Amino acid sequence: MTGRGLDILRRVKSLGQLRRTGALDVHRIDDEGLLLASPREQLVDVAFDGRRIWSFWLHRDGEPHDEGHLVRWPKPLRPYIDGTTDLTLTDPGSGAVLHSAAVHLGEKQERIEVVNPAGRPLALDKSLKLVETFDLRDAAHVEPLLDAIEEVLGALREVGLDAFLAYGTALGAIRDGGLIGHDSDADLGYVSTYDHPVDVIRESFRIQRALTDMGYRVTRYSAIALKVHVRESDGLDRGLDVFGGFMRDGTLYLMGEIAVPFRRDWIYPLGTASLEGREFPVPANTDEFLTATYGPSWRVPDPAYKFTTPASTIELFNGWFRGMRTGRAGWHGYHKRTVHQQPSVSAVAREVVERHPDLATYVDIGCGRGADVAFFADRGTRAIGLDFQPFAYEAEAQRRADDPRVSFQLFNLLELRHVLAVSAWVARTPGPRAVGCVHVIERLGHRGRLNMLRSARMMVAGTTGALHLQFLSDKGRDGYARRTGARKPLDPAVVAAEVAESGGRILHEVRERVSADAGSSQVCRMIIDWNV
Template sequence: MAPVHDVRVDAEGVRLVGDDVLCNLAFDGRRIWSFWSRRDGTPDGPCWLVRWPDRLGLHLDGVTRVTITLGTGEVVLDDEVRFGTSTERVAVVDRQGAPLGIDYYGRLVKTFETKEEGQLEPLLDALGTVLGLLQAEGLEAFPAYGTLLGAVRDGAFIGHDSDADVGYVSHHTHPLDVIRESHRVQRAVQRQGYPTSRHSGAAFKIDVPDADGSVRGLDVFGGFFVGDHLALMGEVWAPFEREWIFPLGTTTLEGRTFPAPARPEPLLEAMYGPGWKVPDPAFRYEKDESAQRRFDAWFRGTRVNRPQWDHRYGLARLLPPYQPPHHLAEHLHEREDPDTWVVDVGCGRGRDVRWLAKHGRPTVGLDYSETAMTFIADKAAQQGWPVELRTMNLLELRQVLAWGALLAHRPGPRTILARHLVDSTSPVGVDHFWRLAGMVLRPGERVHLEVLTEAIEDDEGRPPLTRPVDVDAFLADVVARGWVVTGREDLVGEPIDYGYGEEPSRDKQWRTTRLEVEAR
C-alpha cells in the first residue's frame, strides 16, 4: 500500500490518510505546488487536510486534471476535478498569461520550470555581471543558496525556484564594517543601471529584466567570520573553516562557469541540512532562534515588520484598492488650496493617492512596502495621473534625508498626509518622520495625521501592525519638536484596514484622532 491513500481534493484543499510524505500537485500536467502531507496539514477526522495556499485559492474556479505524485514518483491521485462554477480550464497564470507556481515561501510566482529555453539568458548574464561588479569592488562573491544548490547538484537552476542568489564572505570582522561595505557595493551596482532595494544592513536585491519583460530579483547576501563561525545573511550561523570558502573554486550553472566556495558541500549542508542532495520542492527553512536574534541585532534594525507588511498586501497586490478615499484625505482636500501638492507618507496601496490625483492634486506616495503599490503604480502610468509612487524606509536615515532634500526643492505649496503612520512605525521611525516633514514643509504648511486610540481586536487572531497612541503625550512631543497643533478631532466609528490586502474592518469601527499640525 502507498504511504498515503484515500486522497481527494475539494474547495478546502487536499485530504489524505497516511504518513508524512512529500507530495507534488499538478494541474493539467504542470506542477503547481508541493507540500508535506502532515507537516503542512491539520488533523481532520480520520484524515489530514492540507489547505490550499491563499494565493492559489484565488485561481480555483474551473476544471482541471489534478495529479498528486509522491517524492518517490508514485501517483496517488489522477482525477478530473471541478472548482467553483466555471466550465473553463483552471489557469494559474498572471495577467499576461505567464504560468505561475507556489515557491518555497508560499508565494505565487513564475518559477524556472515554466521558462522556455533561452529565457534564462538575461538572468545568467546579470548573475555574471553582478559577480564581476562585486569582484571589482574587492569581494570574492559566488552563487549562493538555491542557485548554488542547483549548480552543484544538477548544473542547472532548480525548477521550483524563482530567483538567483549571490553571497560573499567579507574580510571584515565587525558588523558595522560589513554594513558599510554592503552599502558601498549597492551603490556600485546602481551606477551600472540596475535598480536595487535593501533587505537589511548586509543584504540587498537587484532587479533584473527578464526576457518576457518582467523583473526577477537577484539577492546579494553578505557574510563574515565571527571566530570559528560563519555568519551569512539568509541565514547561516554554523561552525566553519575558512578554507571551505577560500580560495574560491568554480561550478557550472546552465553551461556557464561561475565562482564557487572551495568546498561547497559544507556550505550547502549548513543551508539545507544533511539531506541537501535530495530534491525537496516543499523545503522549509528551520531557523535557529538564537541565530535569528543575532542577525536581527546586527543587521535588521531597519526592517521592523517589513515581511508582515509585504504579506499583508501580497494577496491583493494585483487588484484595485477600495474606491472611496479615507475621510482624512477628503478633509485634507477641503482644507488645502487647490494648487497644493501632497506627500502621502505611508500611502499603503495608494487608495488616497489615486483619489487626490484624480481630483487634480499632484501626489507623491511613499511607503515601506513596494508590494502594496503595485496596482496603482501600473494604473497611474496607464492613465497619466499626476502620481509618483516610491518606496521609502523611515527607519533608514539616509533614505529619509535623500527624499527630504528632493521634495524640499520642488516648487509650489505642499502638505503631508500621514494616516496611521506614526502609530505603525517605531520610535525611530517617528523621529525620522518629523525630520522629513521639517525638511519638506515651509512655515505655515501643514501635516494631516490620523492615529488609532484604542487597541484593534482581530477575530482571526492576526497580530495588528497598528497600535493605539496616547494622543496627549503624542501632542506634547509634537509641540516639543517645535510644531504648532492647529486642529484635533476625536472620532468614533472609523474603519481600520487591518487585514490582508487592505481588507476593511467590516462592521468593526474604532476610535481614532485626526490631527492638524503646522510648521513654524
C-alpha cells in the same frame, strides 16, 4: 463526508481506486484540503492537469486527524480552488504516482487555472508564494535570467567583491547542473574581508552606492542583503538577491540562514559549476558549503524544503542586521491583493487643496499606488510619494518617469536612517509644503508613529504647511479596514498624546463615518503643525 468529497467517489470506479494501498491512503479531497494517511513521513507533489502546483510533507505540514493528516489548501491557492481538474499526487523522489483522480472543488464547472492576470502559469514555491517557478519557463525565459546573473556578478566584481552562486541557485548548479524546477529566483552571496558586523554593514552601503552610481536600482532587505534590479533582454525587470557574509572566530555568517563553524578556504579561491550550460563561480568546497546551507541530505531533492534556522542565529542576525523590513510583507500582500481595485483620490488630498491654495510641494507618506501624487501633479504641484513597498507605486512611477514634478522614494518609518535622510531631502524642496498620511499609522507601533511625526515635522519646517493625517478610529462591519489595509482602529487619544510628545499641536480634528450605512467604519482626520 461532504457532498464534494462524495463527488470524488462518483468519479472513480471503486473505493479501492481512491484509497490506494501502499505508502499513501487518500480518504478525501475537498474544498477544505486533502485528508491523507501514511505510516511514515511522505513528501508529496500536487499537480493539476499534469502541472505541479504545490509540494508538502504530510506529517510536518498536515494537521493530525482520526483518519490520518489533513493538509489544508494553502491560503494563496484558495482563490483558485474552484472548478474541475485531474489531480495527481506524486512522490517527487521516485516519481511514483501515489494517487490520481478527477476532482470537482468549489462551485464552478470550468477547469481550474492557476495563472496570473497575463495568463502565465503559477505554482507555490517553498515559501508558499504563488510565482512563476523555473519548471514553468522555457529556454527563452531562462536565458535572460542567466544574462542577469552574469551582469550582476560582473558589477559586483567592479566594486571589489568576489561573489558566487548561493542558496538554491548554487544547489541547482552543483547538484543538477541547472535551475531547480520548483525555485523562482536567483541568489548570490559573498564573504567580506572584514570580520566585524559594523564594518560589513558599512561595506554593504558602500557597495549599494557604487552600484547605484553604475545605474542599477538597488533595494535593501537588511543591513547586508540587497536586491539588484536588472532590465533583462526580454524587457522584464528582475531583482537578484545578494546576501552578504563574513567570517569571525572560525564561524561563517551568511545573511539569511547560515551561522556555522567554517573555514575561509572552503569559500576562496572560488571554483566553478555549470548552470544551464554556463559556468558560474561557486564556493571552493561545494559539499561543505551546501551541507552548511541545507544539511547533509542536500543531494536529495526536496521541493517542500523549509529552513529550520536556530533561534540563536535568528537572534544574532536580527540584532546585527535586520529591522529594516518589519511589516513589509503584510503591505506587499495588501497591494497585491488590491492591485485590480481602482485607486481614488483621498479626502485628505482634497482637504489639502482647500487649505493650502499656494502649495508648492505635497508629500504623501504611505502613497500606495500614487493616486494622490498624480492628483497634485496634474494640478501643477510638485508631488513626492513615499512608501515602504515600491511594488505599490511602481506602475505610477513608470507612467510619470518623464514628469519633473513627480518623485517616488522608498521610505521606511521603522528605520531612523530613512526617516532622517529622506525628510532632510524633502525639507530642501520648494515651499510651502504639506504632508499627507492616510491609513498608515494603524499598522505602526509607538516608535513608528513617533518617527512619522518626526518626519512630518522636518518636512514642513520653515513653511506654513501642516501634516494632514487620517486613520481608522472605529472598525465597522463594512470591510473598510480590509480595503484600506488599516486592519485595526487606533484611539485618537493615543495619537493626540503622541502629537504632544513630538512637540506638535492639533489644529483641527474631525471624526466621521465612511458611509451612511448602519455599522460603517469611522475615520479620524487631524491637521497637525509644529509652528510654535
